[in-house]
Every structure is written in structure tokens, then in C-alpha cells.
Amino acid sequence: MADDQGDRISTFIARLTDALGPKGVSTDAHEIDPHISDWRGRWKGSTPVLVKPASTEEVSAAMTLCAAYGLAVNPQGGNSGMVNGSVPQGEVLISLKRMNKVREVDVLNDAMTLEAGVILTRAQEIAEQNDRLFPLSLGAQGVAMIGGLISTNAGGVQVLRYGMMRDLVLGIEAVLPDGRVWNGLRGLRKDNTGYDLKHLFIGAEGTLGVVTAATLKLFPRPAVKETAWVTVASPTKAVELLQLAKAASGGAVTGFEIVPQLGLQLVLRHIPDTRDPLPSGLPWRVLVELSLPREEGARDMMESLLADAIGREIVADAVICGSEAQKAMVWKIRENIAVAERAHGKALKHDVSVPVSRVAEFMERGAALAHTMSPGADVIAFGHVGDGNIHFNITPPPGADQERFVEQDGLPLSKAVHDLIASLNGSISAEHGIGRLKRDELAWRKSAVEMDMMRAVKRALDPDGRMNPGRVL
Ligand SMILES: Cc1cc2nc3c(=O)[nH]c(=O)nc-3n(C[C@H](O)[C@H](O)[C@H](O)COP(=O)(O)OP(=O)(O)OC[C@H]3O[C@@H](n4cnc5c(N)ncnc54)[C@H](O)[C@@H]3O)c2cc1C
Numbered sequence: 001m002a003d004d005q006g007d008r009i010s011t012f013i014a015r016l017t018d019a020l021g022p023k024g025v026s027t028d029a030h031e032i033d034p035h036i037s038d039w040r041g042r043w044k045g046s047t048p049v050l051v052k053p054a055s056t057e058e059v060s061a062a063m064t065l066c067a068a069y070g071l072a073v074n075p076q077g078g079n080s081g082m083v084n085g086s087v088p089q090g091e092v093l094i095s096l097k098r099m100n101k102v103r104e105v106d107v108l109n110d111a112m113t114l115e116a117g118v119i120l121t122r123a124q125e126i127a128e129q130n131d132r133l134f135p136l137s138l139g140a141q142g143v144a145m146i147g148g149l150i151s152t153n154a155g156g157v158q159v160l161r162y163g164m165m166r167d168l169v170l171g172i173e174a175v176l177p178d179g180r181v182w183n184g185l186r187g188l189r190k191d192n193t194g195y196d197l198k199h200l201f202i203g204a205e206g207t208l209g210v211v212t213a214a215t216l217k218l219f220p221r222p223a224v225k226e227t228a229w230v231t232v233a234s235p236t237k238a239v240e241l242l243q244l245a246k247a248a249s250g251g252a253v254t255g256f257e258i259v260p261q262l263g264l265q266l267v268l269r270h271i272p273d274t275r276d277p278l279p280s281g282l283p284w285r286v287l288v289e290l291s292l293p294r295e296e297g298a299r300d301m302m303e304s305l306l307a308d309a310i311g312r313e314i315v316a317d318a319v320i321c322g323s324e325a326q327k328a329m330v331w332k333i334r335e336n337i338a339v340a341e342r343a344h345g346k347a348l349k350h351d352v353s354v355p356v357s358r359v360a361e362f363m364e365r366g367a368a369l370a371h372t373m374s375p376g377a378d379v380i381a382f383g384h385v386g387d388g389n390i391h392f393n394i395t396p397p398p399g400a401d402q403e404r405f406v407e408q409d410g411l412p413l414s415k416a417v418h419d420l421i422a423s424l425n426g427s428i429s430a431e432h433g434i435g436r437l438k439r440d441e442l443a444w445r446k447s448a449v450e451m452d453m454m455r456a457v458k459r460a461l462d463p464d465g466r467m468n469p470g471r472v473l
Pocket of ligand 1: 039077085086137138140145146147150152155156209435468
């Protein structure tokens with residue numbers, strides 16, 4: 001029986017190689033190795049074959065063959081996902097990394113069409129070369145790819161102004177589980193012709209098909225960014241500052257990130273060439289960024305915002321970045337909290353969101369929960385306060401077995417944090433998705449009606465359940 005299966009896989013690989021050529025298929029263990037564990041080294045998987053199509057036609061050929069042989073498929077982009085979705089568990093692994101062409105830049109339409117394997121930093125550069133902005137920005141932007149960013153509906157640090165990936169996509173091309181190609185690459189801002197199917201693929205985490213290309217929105221480049229680094233006494237003060245900043249700038253706030261003292265200390269300890277531009281004993285920093293269309297008056301706007309905030313005792317102290325290097329430094333601190341935290345050790349991680357009006361309440365009650373249920377544990381809560389999205393991480397108490405805390409002993413605390421989130425009408429996955437990590441929890445957290453609708457969509461597009469089995473649903 002096992003031999004039969006082995007023979008089937010061998011024939012499948014031979015036919016795949018005929019269809020895609022030797023460049024498109026690999027069974028070499030060294031080449032496969034980086035694709036079968038995640039970036040943190042937390043999950044390890046396996047695959048019989050790594051498929052590397054260079055075109056939509058090749059993805060279609062591979063998917064048609066997988067359907068004929070009844071084989072499950074795991075699409076992969078930059079493999080930077082956080083929820084154990086991109087690591088194969090025996091499925092055929094389709095990497096989109098060779099699909100990295102720019103199909104079109106339509107400057108007059110403020111749109112560009114890129115293939116799924118284009119890395120985010122390159123997408124940003126292409127926009128800039130055309131005097132436009134592609135605003136998506138996140139810590140993994142040097143590796144994450146357009147197809148993965150769409151499939152996880154990635155967020156990041158500019159959501160406040162420009163929205164999540166879902167808000168940045170005009171059209172999608174995808175290959176369905178049976179190998180058919182759906183060309184939905186329309187660069188339209190208005191298109192009310194029935195169900196908007198692209199949204200099914202955005203955030204689907206590869207459970208409905210393989211995204212092969214997308215038409216993305218472009219924006220005018222701001223003439224100037226004013227960036228400030230401020231100290232505040234509490235998350236409540238941070239939320240008050242957000243309201244003030246939005247009103248004072250006419251909605252020009254593009255970044256509003258909260259950084260806790262401990263997160264900052266870890267960055268200063270573990271990340272080379274970092275320094276705090278405003279040393280203070282206060283427990284919180286906020287990075288405020290305004291993006292403005294004119295240099296004239298921009299600095300005055302930031303100065304008067306901060307003077308007002310200090311006058312109202314919302315902000316304790318503030319520094320406005322006077323150079324590009326200073327701006328880069330405060331962003332470096334913010335972007336490296338997760339990296340520094342990883343160097344420090346393991347942590348229970350929660351990527352959660354609540355309405356912005358309840359962020360402060362969540363952070364206070366969440367920290368109290370952690371300290372009661374796990375005395376001695378430290379909370380590192382940071383991130384996109386302007387979107388109501390906090391990365392709420394809890395380090396093991398001193399002396400605890402780190403692995404055991406994260407995989408076992410800390411789980412009741414994680415459940416309590418998610419219960420708190422649910423009671424505040426929040427989400428247990430703000431931007432990282434569900435993957436295999438949160439799949440079981442999703443099933444009982446969502447209502448039966450919502451789960452039924454999701455399963456019906458899955459059955460309609462993937463009746464054999466071969467796309468990323470075990471993820472999301
Ligand atoms: C340091 C760091 C910081 C991060 N910061 C953020 C952040 O601020 N905001 C945020 O939202 N995320 C963040 N992430 C998470 C991660 O970068 C995003 O989830 C990103 O969108 C994943 O893109 P990827 O190309 O690496 O996808 P992968 O990790 O390869 O895949 C992610 C999921 O999408 C599926 N998939 C991938 N490509 C395709 C495709 N072409 N078609 C169909 N399905 C596909 C995979 O099967 C998997 O389920 C961060 C990650 C790291 C490591």
C-alpha cells in the first residue's frame with residue numbers, strides 16, 4: 001500500500017517535471033529545508049516536492065495535476081506568516097517565489113499589477129519609481145510577498161490611514177483547486193456586478209486557491225513626514241493623544257504605535273545601533289507620524305499638536321525627529337520589538353484587536369490578568385494602538401520552563417486573555433490570521449451561523465478539501 005502511494009507520488013512528480021521543466025520542481029532536501037519550518041523555528045513540516053512555477057499557466061498545470069492525483073496543496077510566499085499556515089504538513093508545496101514580474105503600472109489609474117511572488121519592499125520601490133506610494137509596511141517587508149500579504153490580509157503600520165491589504169487590492173488573479181484560472185485583474189474603483197469574489201481570496205490563507213497576481217492601489221507620495229517620539233503615563237493618555245492628533249492634522253496620522261518601557265529596553269539590549277532619543281522613567285512611548293502633502297507648515301503642525309498635548313497633560317515629554325536618521329531610529333525601535341523579544345526568550349503571544357475606545361481598558365485588565373494568573377510574568381504590549389490592534393505578549397515567570405509555559409502551562413492565561421477580548425467585542429486575530437495555530441479556537445469562538453457560512457464557501461470552491469487542509473477551518 002505504502003509502495004503504491006510512493007509510486008503514485010513518483011509518477012506525479014515525473015508528470016509535473018514534464019509540465020514545468022526541471023527548474024520548476026525540486027525534491028532536493030537542501031533546497032526544500034528552508035521551506036519546511038517557520039521563521040521562528042517553532043514549527044517543522046515536510047513535503048514530497050517543492051513546486052516553483054514561473055507563470056500562471058504553470059501554477060494551473062501543477063494544480064490540475066494535483067487534482068488528478070487527489071493531492072493536497074500548500075501555497076507559500078515568503079514563509080513569514082505567524083500562525084503555522086505556510087509550513088507544509090505533507091502537502092505538495094507550491095512556492096510563488098519565481099512569479100515576480102511587474103505586469104503593469106498604470107500611473108493614470110493609480111494602480112499596479114504585480115505577480116504573487118513580488119516582495120513587499122520591491123512593490124514599494126516600484127511605486128516610488130513611478131512617483132507614487134504603495135503604503136503597506138510591516139516588519140517582514142523584506143521577505144513577505146504580495147500573494148502571502150493578500151492571503152493573510154496583512155496590516156502593519158499604516159493601516160490607520162490607508163487600511164489593510166484588503167483595502168489596497170483592486171483585482172486578483174487566482175488558480176482554483178481544479179486548475180482553472182480566474183482572471184479578476186480589474187483596476188476598477190467601482191464595479192457592482194454581483195459578488196465581489198476577490199474578497200474571498202483576501203485573508204483566505206490559501207484555503208480557496210492560489211493567488212497568482214493582483215492589481216494594487218497606488219497613492220500620492222506625501223511631500224513630508226513629521227515623526228515624533230513622546231512619553232505618556234498610560235495607554236489611556238495614548239488614546240487621548242490619538243484623538244488630538246487626528247483632529248489637529250485633518251486625518252494625516254499615518255503611524256501611531258505604542259511602545260512599552262520593557263519592549264524598548266529589550267530592543268536597546270539586543271538590537272545593535274539603537275538608542276532611546278528621549279530617555280525617561282515613564283512606562284510608555286508613542287511613535288506619532290504625520291504624512292503631509294506640503295513641507296510648508298508641517299513642522300508647525302506637529303509642534304503645536306505636541307504643545308497642546310503637553311498643555312493638556314496628555315503627553316509628558318516629546319521629541320520631534322530632526323533628520324531622516326532620527327526617524328529611521330524610532331522606526332527601528334518599533335519594528336524590532338518582536339525581534340528583540342525573540343532574542344530574549346519565548347513568550348505567549350496574542351495578536352488581538354478591540355475598538356480603539358477600549359484599548360486602554362483591555363491593556364489594563366489584560367496586564368492584571370497576567371500578573372494574577374502568572375505571578376512574576378512580564379507583559380510586553382505594543383503596536384498599532386491607532387487601529388485598536390495590540391500585540392499582547394507575556395514572558396514566562398522567572399525560573400519557569402519557557403517551552404512548557406508557551407506550549408502548556410500558559411494556555412489557561414491565553415484563554416483568559418482571549419475571553420477578555422471577546423467580552424470587549426474584539427478579535428482573537430487582528431492581522432496575523434488563523435492558520436493551524438488558532439483553528440480549533442476559531443471553531444468555538446465564532447457563532448455557528450458564521451462557521452456554517454465559511455464552511456459553505458470552502459465547500460463551494462474546494463469540494464475535496466485539498467487547499468491548505470487543517471488551516472482556518
Ligand atoms: C518580523 C515580522 C513582523 C511582522 N509584522 C506583521 C505586521 O505588522 N502585520 C501583519 O499583518 N503581519 C505581520 N507579520 C506576519 C507576516 O509577515 C504576514 O502574515 C505576511 O502577510 C505573510 O506573507 P508571506 O509572503 O510571508 O506569506 P507566507 O508566510 O508564505 O504564507 C502565509 C499564508 O498565506 C498562504 N499563501 C501564501 N502565498 C499564497 C498565495 N500566493 N496564494 C494563496 N495562499 C498563499 C500560505 O499558505 C499561508 O497560509 C510579520 C512577520 C514577521 C516575521
